[in-house]
Amino acid sequence: xNTNRCSIRLIALTSCFLLLVLSTLVGSExxxxxxxxxxxxxxxxxxEFRLLNRLTWGVNSSVVDKVTKMGMPAYINEQxxxxxxxxxxxxxxxxxxxxxxxxxxPQLIEVAEKRRKAAADITNLDDxxxxxxxxxxxxxxxxxxxxxxxxxRALYSPNQIQAxxxxxxxxxxxxxxxxxxxxILIGDYEETAIRPYALGKFRDLLGAVAxxxxxxxxxxxxxxxxxxxxxNYARELMELxxxxxxxxxxxxxxxxxxxxxTGVGVNFGDVMxxxxxxxxxxxxRQGFFEFNPNRHDFDNKQFLGQPIVxxxxxxxxxxxxxxxRHPSTARFISHxxxxxxxxxxxxxxxxxxxxxxxxxxDGSISACLQTLFSSPEFLxxxxxKFKDPMRYLxxxxxxxxxxxxxxxxxxxxxxxxxxxxxxxxxQTPDGYPxxxxxxxxxxQMATRFEVAKSIGFGNAGLFKPADPQATEVPAFPQLAxxxxxxxxxxxxxPATRKALDQATSSQExxxxxxxxxxMMYR
Amino acid sequence: MNCSxxxxxxxxxxxxxxxxxxxxxxVPAAKSRFLLVFLRGGYDAANLLVxxxxxxxxxxxxxxxxxxxxxDVSSALALNADWGLHPVLRDSVYPLFxxxxxxxxxxxxxxxxxxxxxxxxxxxxxxxxxxxKNYRSGFLNRLxxxxxxxxxxxxxxxxxxxxxxxxxxxxxxxxxxxxxxxNEHLGSIIAxxxxxxxLAAQVNEGFAVRDEVMNEMSNEMIASSRNAIxxxxxELEAQRIAKLMKERYTLGFIDIGGWDTHVGQGGSSGxxxxxxxxxxxxxxxxxxxxxxxxxxxxxxxxxxxGRTFRQNGNRGTDHGHGTVFWVLGGSVRGGRIVGEQIxxxxxxxxxxxxxxxxxxxxxxxxGLFARQYGLNQNQLAxxxxxxxxHDLGLL
Numbered sequence: 001x002n003t004n005r006c007s008i009r010l011i012a013l014t015s016c017f018l019l020l021v022l023s024t025l026v027g028s029e030x031x032x033x034x035x036x037x038x039x040x041x042x043x044x045x046x047x048e049f050r051l052l053n054r055l056t057w058g059v060n061s062s063v064v065d066k067v068t069k070m071g072m073p074a075y076i077n078e079q080x081x082x083x084x085x086x087x088x089x090x091x092x093x094x095x096x097x098x099x100x101x102x103x104x105x106p107q108l109i110e111v112a113e114k115r116r117k118a119a120a121d122i123t124n125l126d127d128x129x130x131x132x133x134x135x136x137x138x139x140x141x142x143x144x145x146x147x148x149x150x151x152x153r154a155l156y157s158p159n160q161i162q163a164x165x166x167x168x169x170x171x172x173x174x175x176x177x178x179x180x181x182x183x184i185l186i187g188d189y190e191e192t193a194i195r196p197y198a199l200g201k202f203r204d205l206l207g208a209v210a211x212x213x214x215x216x217x218x219x220x221x222x223x224x225x226x227x228x229x230x231x232n233y234a235r236e237l238m239e240l241x242x243x244x245x246x247x248x249x250x251x252x253x254x255x256x257x258x259x260x261x262t263g264v265g266v267n268f269g270d271v272m273x274x275x276x277x278x279x280x281x282x283x284x285r286q287g288f289f290e291f292n293p294n295r296h297d298f299d300n301k302q303f304l305g306q307p308i309v310x311x312x313x314x315x316x317x318x319x320x321x322x323x324x325r326h327p328s329t330a331r332f333i334s335h336x337x338x339x340x341x342x343x344x345x346x347x348x349x350x351x352x353x354x355x356x357x358x359x360x361x362d363g364s365i366s367a368c369l370q371t372l373f374s375s376p377e378f379l380x381x382x383x384x385k386f387k388d389p390m391r392y393l394x395x396x397x398x399x400x401x402x403x404x405x406x407x408x409x410x411x412x413x414x415x416x417x418x419x420x421x422x423x424x425x426x427q428t429p430d431g432y433p434x435x436x437x438x439x440x441x442x443x444q445m446a447t448r449f450e451v452a453k454s455i456g457f458g459n460a461g462l463f464k465p466a467d468p469q470a471t472e473v474p475a476f477p478q479l480a481x482x483x484x485x486x487x488x489x490x491x492x493x494p495a496t497r498k499a500l501d502q503a504t505s506s507q508e509x510x511x512x513x514x515x516x517x518x519m520m521y522r
Numbered sequence: 523m524n525c526s527x528x529x530x531x532x533x534x535x536x537x538x539x540x541x542x543x544x545x546x547x548x549v550p551a552a553k554s555r556f557l558l559v560f561l562r563g564g565y566d567a568a569n570l571l572v573x574x575x576x577x578x579x580x581x582x583x584x585x586x587x588x589x590x591x592x593x594d595v596s597s598a599l600a601l602n603a604d605w606g607l608h609p610v611l612r613d614s615v616y617p618l619f620x621x622x623x624x625x626x627x628x629x630x631x632x633x634x635x636x637x638x639x640x641x642x643x644x645x646x647x648x649x650x651x652x653x654x655k656n657y658r659s660g661f662l663n664r665l666x667x668x669x670x671x672x673x674x675x676x677x678x679x680x681x682x683x684x685x686x687x688x689x690x691x692x693x694x695x696x697x698x699x700x701x702x703x704x705n706e707h708l709g710s711i712i713a714x715x716x717x718x719x720x721l722a723a724q725v726n727e728g729f730a731v732r733d734e735v736m737n738e739m740s741n742e743m744i745a746s747s748r749n750a751i752x753x754x755x756x757e758l759e760a761q762r763i764a765k766l767m768k769e770r771y772t773l774g775f776i777d778i779g780g781w782d783t784h785v786g787q788g789g790s791s792g793x794x795x796x797x798x799x800x801x802x803x804x805x806x807x808x809x810x811x812x813x814x815x816x817x818x819x820x821x822x823x824x825x826x827x828g829r830t831f832r833q834n835g836n837r838g839t840d841h842g843h844g845t846v847f848w849v850l851g852g853s854v855r856g857g858r859i860v861g862e863q864i865x866x867x868x869x870x871x872x873x874x875x876x877x878x879x880x881x882x883x884x885x886x887x888x889g890l891f892a893r894q895y896g897l898n899q900n901q902l903a904x905x906x907x908x909x910x911x912h913d914l915g916l917l
Contacts (some may be wrong), residue, residue, distance in 0.1 A: 031587035125837060132785060176640070352695030427640035430657055437658075440679050440721060443693035446728030449712055450703040499715045509709065515712045517719045 030111045043129070048072055049487040053077065054522050056160035058395025058404045063160070071379045076373060078255065080199060080366040082159035090405040091156050098185040103119045105288070109186045109268050112139065132332050139183040146177075146187035148422040151409045154394045164403035165198040166190065167390065168340055173209045173241060174431035175218040177424040181268070182214055184213065186424050200362035202333060204325045206241065212318060213266040213288045219429060222265035224258060225295035234258035236429045238323065244335075247328030249304065260315045263296030264454035282312035330358040334368060335435075341372055343381045344435040345384065349493070350377040385522050386436035392448060395456050395522070396496060396514050397462070400477045406462040406474065415451050419444060449515045456510030480509045492518055529625070535786025540704075554818050554894050555767050556683065557774040557808070560663060561825040563781030566794055566839050567846035568831060569878070571626050572598045573866040582832040586789045586839075601626075603665040604866075605777035605859050606633040610795045614802030618809060619848060621815075622857040625916060627847040629863060629880035631827055637841040641780070642826035647684035648818075649884055651908045661884075661905055665891065666773055673856060674773040675731075677763050685775055690724070692731050696762040699739055702732050738765040756804035764811030767819070781825060785836040805850060817852030820917065822887070822895055828877050831866075844877030847886065849916050860914045861886065885912035893917040 043051070052067060055076070067075045071459035087095070090169075095101055100108075114140065119131035124434035130293065157163045170190060177186045193212040197205035203438040209215050216222050234257035240247050267273070267290040275283050275294050282293035291313040303313070304322055308315050318501075323329055333356035354368050361367040372378055387395065393415055396408070416422050426432050433439075440503035454460035457475060464472040492500075496516045503509035513519065572588045573579045580587050588608055589599040598606025605626070607616055618624040628758055633652060634642045648654070649661030662684045666674040676693040680777060685691040704712065709729045715724040756778060766889045767774050780797060787794040805821065812819050824847050829839035849856070862880035864870045872878035888902050888911035893902075902911055 128836070129786050322915050341726060417677055426643060428657065433658075438686075440724055440730035441690065442724045442731060443676075443679070443681065443726050444728075445721065446694075446702075446704075446732055447679075447710070449728075453708070493715070493716060493718075496715045499711045502711050511704075511708070512711060512715070516715050517721060520721065 017146060019487075026385040039164055043072065046487055047382075049378070050491075054382065056398075057164060057391065058398040058522075059236075059483075060398045061481065062403045064487075075299060076370075079159065079161040080160045080369060082199070085153070085157045085159045085162075087153070087156050088403060088405045090407075091152050094407075095149050095152060098149060100142060101222070102144045102151070102339060105184065105188050107267075109181060112181065112184060113268075129359075143177045143183035143424065146190060147413055147416075148409050149187065150423055151394070151412050152188065155398055155409075156403065156405065158294065160197055161369070162195075166195050168337075169198055169205060171195045171426075171431035172216060173205075174426050174428075174429055175214050175424060176427050178427075180217040182218060182424075185212075185214040187215070188212075199366040199369070201362070202329075202358070202365055203320065205365070206320055206324060207317070209241070209497055210237070210264075210316065211286065212287045216264065216289075218264050221261055224262050224264070226259075226262050226297040229255070229258050229262070231255065231374070233259040234261055237261075240429055240431075241330040242323040242332065243326055244332035247326070247332060251389065252302075253304055256303045256308075257319060259297040259301055260303065260319050263292045263294070264313070265290055265292060265295070265318060267292075278388070279460075284313050308477075324363050330363075333360055333363075337368060337428050339367075341385075341433050342378050343384045344386075344437075347377045348382075350375050383521050386437050386440055387520055387522055388432065388434060389416060389421040389435075389444070389448075390423075391522070392520065393419075393451065396452065396519065398454055399432075399474065399483075400479055400510070401462075402478070404475060407465045407470075408462055410466060411460045415447075415454075418447055419451075421444075432484070448520075449511075452514035452519075453511045456512075456514050457507040458510075477507075477510045479513055480506065484513075488513075488518075492516065524754055525557045529799045532850045535883060537911075553772075553799070553815075553822040555772045555812075556665075556766065556891075556892065556894065557776065557819070558761070559693035559793050559801075559805075559821060560643070560647075560682075560684075560775070560777040560825040561781050561784075561823065562639070562777050562779045563825070564639060564642075564743070564829055564841055565781035565797075565825045565845070566787060567825070567828040567844075568626070568839075569787075569789070569794060570608050570798060571601075571846045572608065573604060574598050574600065575604045576866040578867045579831075583789075584833070585837045586787060586833050588790050597812060602859060606861075608795065608798050609790055610799045611802040614799070614806040615848075615850070618806065619857055623809070623852060623854055624848065624850045625854055625856040625860050625883050627849065627861040627914065628859060629861060629877055630847040630883060630886060631843060631845045631877075631879040632883055633835075633879060635843070637827060637843070639826055639841075644683055646824065646826060647682060649887075649906055651685075653804075656682065656877060659688050660684035660686045661887075662775060663689050664690070664888055664905045668897060668904050669773070672773050673771045675766070675775075677688055677759070677766075677774060677776040679722060681773060682777065688729075693729055694731050694735060695914050696735065696759050697760070698765075699735060702736065704729075704735070709884040718805060734766065734770060735762075738762070738769065745879075751914055756800050757807045758809040764808045768815055783829070783838050784834065784840060785838040787838045806850075809850065809852075812852075815852075819848065820851035820890065822851075822890070823848035824883065830875050831877065832875070842876030843872050844879045847881075847883070851917070853917055855915060855917065860916065861912075874882055881914075882909075883911065884909045886914060889913035890916050 023522055048057060049064065049073070052063055056063055112135070112361065115135045119128060119135055122128040122131055154163050173194070175182055175186070175189065177183050189212050194210040197208055216233070219236055220230045221233040224230040224233065233255055235254045237257065238247065238249050238254065243249055265284065266288050268288055272285070273294065275292065279293035282291070293312055296312060296429050297308045300310050303319055304326065306322070331351065334347065335351045337354060338351050342350065354371050357368050357371040391410055397412065402461035413422070419453060421432055458475065458477050463475045496518060499512050500509055539787065568579065569586065569588055588606070589597040591598050591606050596609055599609055599612060600606050601619065607619065615624055632642060632646055634645045636642060643898060644655070647660050648656065650656060650659070650858050657673050660683045662674060663686055666672040666689045674685060674691045676682055677692060677696050678693055679695045681691060681693045713725055716722045762773060765778060778801065783794050808821065809816055825845050827841060827843055827846035829842040831842065834840050864880065867883060870878065884906040888906045888909050891897055892902060892913065894917055
């Protein structure tokens, strides 16, 4: 009840504010850029610090230095148009050493298939069980490598907005790594379907996802065939990926889209399926993606009120085009971006402006973000967004160790697991929630404080290499640094300052700072 | 938030307007306790509650069947002419069944036909009308809403779907407890930073739950530090849960994994038998530890689905459909196999592979909740919308 009243008031306030602004400005373009410029020109160092804390996975000394030198507008521009990320050498080495960096997917699948068949051939059941468990463990380790790589990039990539958008889209197009061969595919899904398009055109992203075996396996479309319809992907493609649940489609549209998607599947082997001669011209194979016309429904279809002319795989492109151009998609994606970047219940007017940009730019994600970052609503919402576990952990480690490379990200993966937000591990296709209500439970808070203690005391194991032969390189947390005295100290509440004063060691002091309410919001 | 919501509900229920409109929320303060145990992975119910009168069962499971009741200790324990219990439960829950404090509901489950672990688990936990999937509203949270003074808790690391919703529910895993990393002194300083913030309630509750757990468990920790022989695994966890549910919490949830037995599951002994043993001992320990309020307590054990009736090529079983629910409690009208039943043979299998569902889980639970909490139609409709309660007379 209270929330409703609040949001009504908020809407009322926002519209008053907009009327005021609109009446003083001429032309909509001026509205989109003018207030930003002023805001950025007038921005105090501490506001700039707050903004950087929101534009990155979490502020640290290096990024503050960088922006002091190059200026905020240039930084945002660079972030929205990133060049290849250069990681610290030791981090790049850790990534290069992963087997997902050294072996291609076909190799990994071949090995897994061989091991699976070998286990199937074992007759002694005890031995068979041991073999199956060993295979499961090998797959588990591959999935864990993908998470490891993601964590290292989140911590150290200079392309912080891109890194966050990769997480955002991995979560938007969420797949569950435990299903089928996803533990092998998940790293490739991130690398080839998500990362290249994370700031590009939404249509390209949607298309890449629709052609990746990870999604096709996860939502069962590989089993979708004429007379054996599986609606799973068709439904989520509209409900979760584009239009949103009330986006204006019917059950009939779900059924028709499922028919369009018949035959869209995967093939991990070398053998081409037997295709009727008259249909062979429609067969498509790209890597593991396969369109098998034998399984496709070639009858004409109707989708979102318009006919689809039967012609095999190009039907998919047509429906994706139609979905991306639908106004519900612009609104749905814009709303989700605003929830991620601004606040749990973002202003309606802001969402509309992002949606306008989406339509005007043919779904350019970086253009939408430009609109979002340059909006007064974004600046005003500073400090209101509760961090989900992923952001809390990454921001705490970034703040604590700046660019000093950690030697073992395993503790972070374990914390993420305890806090229930492991990467690629959401069972359901809706992705992890991004709002405070999901993450601010009592058990969650208590666990966060334990994590804060581990990090603050410097005994979490982040600098203990996984290799048992290697020696731990102690690295003491450096939280009482220039950044603290210049910025953070000035943003703390009296209660937080009082708590910090009660610390009896620098470790306790670190823990209190990392446990403070100020660290829970951005 | 929690408190103000409850106050709001109390005020609402006290106002004449609402009494006139048929008592939507408030139920008399709940002394009653309810624990839901979720076996994740789809346990093989046909080897738990064995259809001993079915020749087809023995035909379909040449290597993994539990033998018909006999003098042999590895044979099924006869519960009635048609059903037997897995022999590994002889000294744990079997006595509860004989005492009349335990019942089984065969042919139970959902109408979800995906045979997917997670889809079926979700639909059960959400307990919404078929096709609806609001991931922010689980049925135990809705139950907590309609019971006045309910104290819900999830004994898990993360808040499960079944407990998601408008009521704030604490969560804490009791698998391993140790001295909290953040001691009371440091905790109080941390809490002081939050006293004027929106998170004050959660932060305090988080520390309070930990402290309660510590206090309740201190005897156990003293005992273990003296090298006393203590329970392990789920048995230990169940004792800890009982301590908290006896003193404070009234609506609990716990999940147990490891039931997805595709390969080499065993029969009277073996992998699955040892899982049953651990579960049985845990539930018995829970019952004992709940005294003297066991008569006010109900435990229901569920799983997302049963498994294929026939053994597969690997002496295991694959994902199936109907399962068997366990219902335990001091006031349970037990010693019976309840609910709709049919003869188990080749022709009665669902899709020629598994048990049919004749006792839909929401209807069964609605019937149970109606008895346990005296819920009326409106209240039941809030917990399980559009469901017609199926009263099996379990209490």
